[in-house]
Amino acid sequence: MTGIGSTIVPVVETRGLVKRYGDQLAVAGVDLVIGPGEIYGLVGPNGAGKTTTMKILATLLAPTAGEALVTGIGVTDDPLEVRRRIGYMPDFYGVYDDLRVWEYLDFFGRCYGVPANQRGPMIGELLDIVGLTEKRDSYVEALSRGMRQRLCLAHTLVHDPALLILDEPASGLDPRARVEMRDILRELRAMGKTILVSSHILPELGEMCTGVAIIDRGQVLRAGRIDEIERSLRATALLRIDLLGDETSAAAAEAWLGTEPMVGDVLRIETTDADRVRLEVPFDGPVDAQADLLRSMVAAGHRVLGYSQATSDLEEIFLKVTGQIDEQETAA
Amino acid sequence: MTAATTTYGARRRSAARELVSSIATIMTKELRSRMRGRRAFVVLTVYLAILALITYGMYLIVAPNAQNMAGGGFGGGGFGQANASALIGQSIFTALSILQIVLVCFIAPAFTAGQISLEREKQTLDLLVSTPMRPAAIVLGKLAAALAFVVLMIVAAVPITAIVLMYGGASIDDIVRQQLVLLATALLLGTVGLFYSALLKRTQAATVLTYITMLVLTLGTMLLFIFWTVVINQSDNGFGVGPVKRAPEQLLYLNPGIAMLDVVSTTEPGGFGGISGALNELRGINNFGGGVECFGDVCQPVDQFGNPIDGGGNGSSGYWWPRIGITFVVISALLALAAMRMVVPAGMRFAFGRRKRRPLVAAGPMGITDDVVAPLDDPADHDATKEQPR
Numbered sequence: 001m002t003g004i005g006s007t008i009v010p011v012v013e014t015r016g017l018v019k020r021y022g023d024q025l026a027v028a029g030v031d032l033v034i035g036p037g038e039i040y041g042l043v044g045p046n047g048a049g050k051t052t053t054m055k056i057l058a059t060l061l062a063p064t065a066g067e068a069l070v071t072g073i074g075v076t077d078d079p080l081e082v083r084r085r086i087g088y089m090p091d092f093y094g095v096y097d098d099l100r101v102w103e104y105l106d107f108f109g110r111c112y113g114v115p116a117n118q119r120g121p122m123i124g125e126l127l128d129i130v131g132l133t134e135k136r137d138s139y140v141e142a143l144s145r146g147m148r149q150r151l152c153l154a155h156t157l158v159h160d161p162a163l164l165i166l167d168e169p170a171s172g173l174d175p176r177a178r179v180e181m182r183d184i185l186r187e188l189r190a191m192g193k194t195i196l197v198s199s200h201i202l203p204e205l206g207e208m209c210t211g212v213a214i215i216d217r218g219q220v221l222r223a224g225r226i227d228e229i230e231r232s233l234r235a236t237a238l239l240r241i242d243l244l245g246d247e248t249s250a251a252a253a254e255a256w257l258g259t260e261p262m263v264g265d266v267l268r269i270e271t272t273d274a275d276r277v278r279l280e281v282p283f284d285g286p287v288d289a290q291a292d293l294l295r296s297m298v299a300a301g302h303r304v305l306g307y308s309q310a311t312s313d314l315e316e317i318f319l320k321v322t323g324q325i326d327e328q329e330t331a332a
Numbered sequence: 333m334t335a336a337t338t339t340y341g342a343r344r345r346s347a348a349r350e351l352v353s354s355i356a357t358i359m360t361k362e363l364r365s366r367m368r369g370r371r372a373f374v375v376l377t378v379y380l381a382i383l384a385l386i387t388y389g390m391y392l393i394v395a396p397n398a399q400n401m402a403g404g405g406f407g408g409g410g411f412g413q414a415n416a417s418a419l420i421g422q423s424i425f426t427a428l429s430i431l432q433i434v435l436v437c438f439i440a441p442a443f444t445a446g447q448i449s450l451e452r453e454k455q456t457l458d459l460l461v462s463t464p465m466r467p468a469a470i471v472l473g474k475l476a477a478a479l480a481f482v483v484l485m486i487v488a489a490v491p492i493t494a495i496v497l498m499y500g501g502a503s504i505d506d507i508v509r510q511q512l513v514l515l516a517t518a519l520l521l522g523t524v525g526l527f528y529s530a531l532l533k534r535t536q537a538a539t540v541l542t543y544i545t546m547l548v549l550t551l552g553t554m555l556l557f558i559f560w561t562v563v564i565n566q567s568d569n570g571f572g573v574g575p576v577k578r579a580p581e582q583l584l585y586l587n588p589g590i591a592m593l594d595v596v597s598t599t600e601p602g603g604f605g606g607i608s609g610a611l612n613e614l615r616g617i618n619n620f621g622g623g624v625e626c627f628g629d630v631c632q633p634v635d636q637f638g639n640p641i642d643g644g645g646n647g648s649s650g651y652w653w654p655r656i657g658i659t660f661v662v663i664s665a666l667l668a669l670a671a672m673r674m675v676v677p678a679g680m681r682f683a684f685g686r687r688k689r690r691p692l693v694a695a696g697p698m699g700i701t702d703d704v705v706a707p708l709d710d711p712a713d714h715d716a717t718k719e720q721p722r
Contacts (some may be wrong), residue, residue, distance in 0.1 A: 058462055062682045079683035080464045090461050094454035098365035110357035111463035113350070157461070 009072040011036050011163050011194040012057060016066035019052050019218075026052040028218035029066065030121060031297055034196060034211070036162075041205035042198040046213035050198040051091055053215070054165050057089040057196070071162055084112065087156025091167040091198075095148055097141035104140055104151065105158060112159035126154040130184055144176030153184065157183050164188065166197045239281040239290065241297075242306035250277035253302045257281060260296075262289060276305065341720060351472075354465055358473020359480070362447075365483060379435065379485050383492050385422050390550055394423040412458040421499030425608075428493050429510050433517060433592040436483040436486065441516045441542040443478040444525030453535060457675075467672040468683060475526050475668065483516040486511065498693055502599040509595045513653050516660040517588040523664040523671075553587045557614065562580065583632055584614060584652070585659040594652035613704045 010253055012034040012128060019027040027049040034040045040048045052071040056068050059079035065243040068075045072084045096104060109119040127133045130150040136145060143151060156164055168180045168282050169185075186208060199205050205212060220230045241252055253264050257279070264282030271278050283290060294307050366372060398416035448470075451457040460470065493510065496517070524545050528538040560579030584590050597608035633697045676684060 044722055059683050060458070060677070077680055083464045083683075088572075092455055094451075094456040095461055096365065096456060097454075098368060099361065101363070103364055107357065107361045108459075108463065110353070111359075111460070111465045113353075113464065152459075229359075238709065247646070310353050 008035060009037075010034055010069075010072055012196060013069040013072075014053070014057075014066065016212045017063050017068055018065040019049075019056060019061060020064040025217050025218050027056070027063075027236040030215070030218070030220055032213060032220070032223070033188050034194060035193055037192060038210045039185060039187065039195045039197065039208055041209040041212035042196065043205060043212050043217055044198075044200065046200055048200075048215045049169055049218040050200075051217055052218075052315075054088070054167050054196065054198060055090075055113065059083055059166050060088075073313050085161050086163045086165055087159070087161040089156050089166045089169060090165070091171065092154060095140045096140065096141075099140055100137050101127070101143070101151060102136045103142060105154060106169060109158040114159060122158060128155070129187060130154045132178065134234065146173050147176070148179065149173060149181065149332060150184065153181075157188075162194060162264065164193055164195045164197075166195065168198055169202070170201075178204060179218075215286070225244065235283075237283050237290065238309050239283045239305060240281045240306070241281060243277045243279065244275060244305050245277060246275060247277075249303070250279070253277075253297075256297070256302065257302055263293075274283060351466065351469055351682075354469030355473040355476060357465070358470055361446075362474060363478030364478065366477065371483065376485060376488060380492065382435075383431065383489050386427055387492055387495060390427045391420060391423045394420050417499045418501030420597045421425060421496040421501030424492065424499070424507060425496040425502040425510075425676060427491075427597050429592055429596045432486070432489060432510075432514055436482065436514055436517050437546050437588060438543075439485070440479075440482050440521035441525040441539070441546055444475065444477045444522045445529055447474045447478060447526055448529040448671070449463040449532055449535040449538050452533055456676075461676055465674045470675050471526065471530070471668055471672045475522060478526070479518060479522050482522065483515065486514045486518065501665055502713075504600050506595065509653060510592070512657060513588070513591045513595055513618060516657040517591070519664045520549075520588070520660040522645075523667040526704040527671045527674075528666040530674040549586050550589045553583045554589070557581075557583045581615075582682075585655050586663075587656065588660075590614070591653040591656035611652065689696060 010033045012032055014030055014032045016028055017030040017032075017040040018025070030053055032040075032053075038180050042053065044050050049178070052061065054065050055073060057081050058068060059075050062076055065208045071085050073082050073085070075082050099107065102258065105123045105126060106119055109122060115123065123136075124133075127136055130153055132147060132150060132154065135147065140151065147207070149172075153169065155165070156166070161314070166185075174179060188207075197205065197209070205291075211223070211225055212229070213297060214229070240255075243250060245253075252269060254268065255287060257263050257266050262283055266285065267280040269278040269280060283293070285293075290309070294304065298304055398419045448457070451460065461467075488512065490507065493507055496507075497504065521542070525542040528545075529535070529542045530604065532538045532541070557579045560578070560583075564577045593607050593611060597611055639688070673681070
């Protein structure tokens with residue numbers, strides 16, 4: 001959980017959220033607390049319950065049990081007020097092809113009751129944020145996928161909501177469009193928005209999220225800051241060492257590492273370069289010991305090209321977290 | 333809550349104003365895409381061209397014979413030129429009215445049958461229903477937008493119809509009645525289309541069902557009524573003796589065709605003829621014994637003994653169309669209410685249902701209080717719960 005003072009109302013709070021479709025449990029007791037100004041990631045494989053959780057928060061689904069609060073208001077108590085405070089972007093959606101970009105935003109502005117004299121400047125501002133200013137008079141039909149995605153993002157902002165709920169905003173985008181989307185989200189965060197964003201690809205979220213919840217089969221497996229989750233999962237750090245040299249020098253380095261304390265079983269990774277070797281070294285020690293290891297390794301004559309901790313491999317964290325559950329289940 | 337305090341949409345308005353402005357929002361958007369480009373103008377032009385051609389054709393057919401027909405006509409009896417002119421006017425009016433009711437029957441459903449299902453198919457409905465926009469506003473806005481164009485077509489044809497005023501034989505009253513029937517029919521069939529569109533996932537299915545419903549209302553009710561009447565009279569032992577039994581007349585209150593025939597029955601060429609005869613047959617007025625008695629321009633239905641039926645008034649016309657018009661409006665209202673319920677996906681109907689009473693403490697950080705709770709089921713009236721206490 002993130003450290004939120006008791007005086008601040010969390011923007012999102014769910015307690016024991018459950019959603020059942022027939023006998024299928026889509027969300028099985030999700031607890032989330034998201035403070036103001038956070039970018040919070042929901043990560044999980046397809047069908048983990050991310051979309052259902054987001055739809056409940058967006059007042060598009062009633063929870064079977066549990067509570068979901070947006071800025072302290074229960075989603076089933078006053079859904080319309082909740083809607084005025086959130087901007088929601090579904091994972092799949094269509095756009096009105098036959099409208100112009102500004103008309104599209106104007107329409108949603110009116111849907112949210114934005115007064116006419118504010119809509120004009122608001123549209124200009126939003127198009128500026130999402131980088132579609134030149135497309136103001138184009139038909140939505142003529143926009144590329146990335147542009148549509150940004151337009152949809154802009155539509156979530158017309159009523160200046162406190163919270164944005166973005167379901168897979170980067171799915172189906174090319175790498176460049178992804179980077180653009182990420183930059184926009186950063187900018188929105190700087191504007192004071194709280195953002196709840198989902199993805200089934202962890203690295204996509206890793207760099208920008210202040211917190212993540214890893215969800216699988218309707219349950220939160222881990223929640224918190226990414227580095228915290230990582231630390232909790234990995235008692236030993238994994239060092240990645242690239243060496244210049246052939247088989248013999250690799251073998252020598254392996255033998256040398258084997259004599260060091262704190263070093264576990266060294267794994268040699270195949271590379272395409274004939275004159276380079278990569279070693280993965282489990283290391284059970286503090287950061288300064290890691291630095292010392294590098295110094296003594298270089299002193300011992302090994303030609304180290306790269307020396308890094310295999311951190312932020314979110315894919316790996318994810319597999320590890322979801323894998324743990326599998327192990328627990330098979331054990332039980 | 334730095335972000336929440338600068339809400340653009342923070343201004344609150346009264347329930348009615350909010351609903352009207354929401355309807356206008358949907359209408360603006362619909363009309364923007366509908367009236368864009370050439371399509372709308374082409375449709376309107378073709379429609380008016382057909383009507384104009386029929387008018388001219390009718391003139392060409394009737395005019396050469398009008399003198400003869402009027403001379404030896406049914407009740408005209410030697411008024412000569414004036415009656416010949418009226419005959420042309422009446423022929424044109426009858427033809428235009430019947431043609432327009434047929435066209436409206438086919439055009440009105442086409443404008444609404446896809447309105448909501450298309451949004452579902454294109455996945456735009458979720459974005460729309462996740463706004464604070466009320467289902468009532470969505471349904472009424474879409475209906476208004478679709479009808480706006482149909483109404484434009486109907487009203488745009490008035491100048492063509494008004495040609496009959498030049499010839500005489502049909503009055504402004506007749507044109508007003510004709511317009512009312514056309515508008516009521518457009519309203520009913522438009523709402524039927526919207527209802528199916530909200531009910532069904534696929535536009536195709538909604539369109540097919542709307543047209544089937546249209547055919548049932550026009551041909552189906554009529555055939556059923558006749559068939560029913562024949563059957564109950566056959567099972568009667570005293571066939572042909574005593575009063576003739578009839579199927580429930582209400583069946584025919586669903587029929588736009590009957591309404592239009594009723595409107596034109598007083599103005600059909602010659603004043604009295606096949607149409608009013610047929611309508612009287614449906615009303616159970618014996619055309620052989622009684623029928624319609626005409627004194628100059630004024631006709632009225634009479635029974636076998638020549639006594640006026642239904643208080644007389646302005647002839648046989650006026651019996652059906654007001655009843656049918658009222659029935660249409662009532663059914664439309666019911667269908668629109670049903671569509672309002674269905675436009676919202678089942679999972680989120682709670683959003684517009686009865687709201688739980690919450691203590692004042694639960695007011696949001698923006699200081700919005702929720703203590704005014706009206707126990708209303710009608711989503712259209714739910715706006716009342718938003719009104720600020722003064």
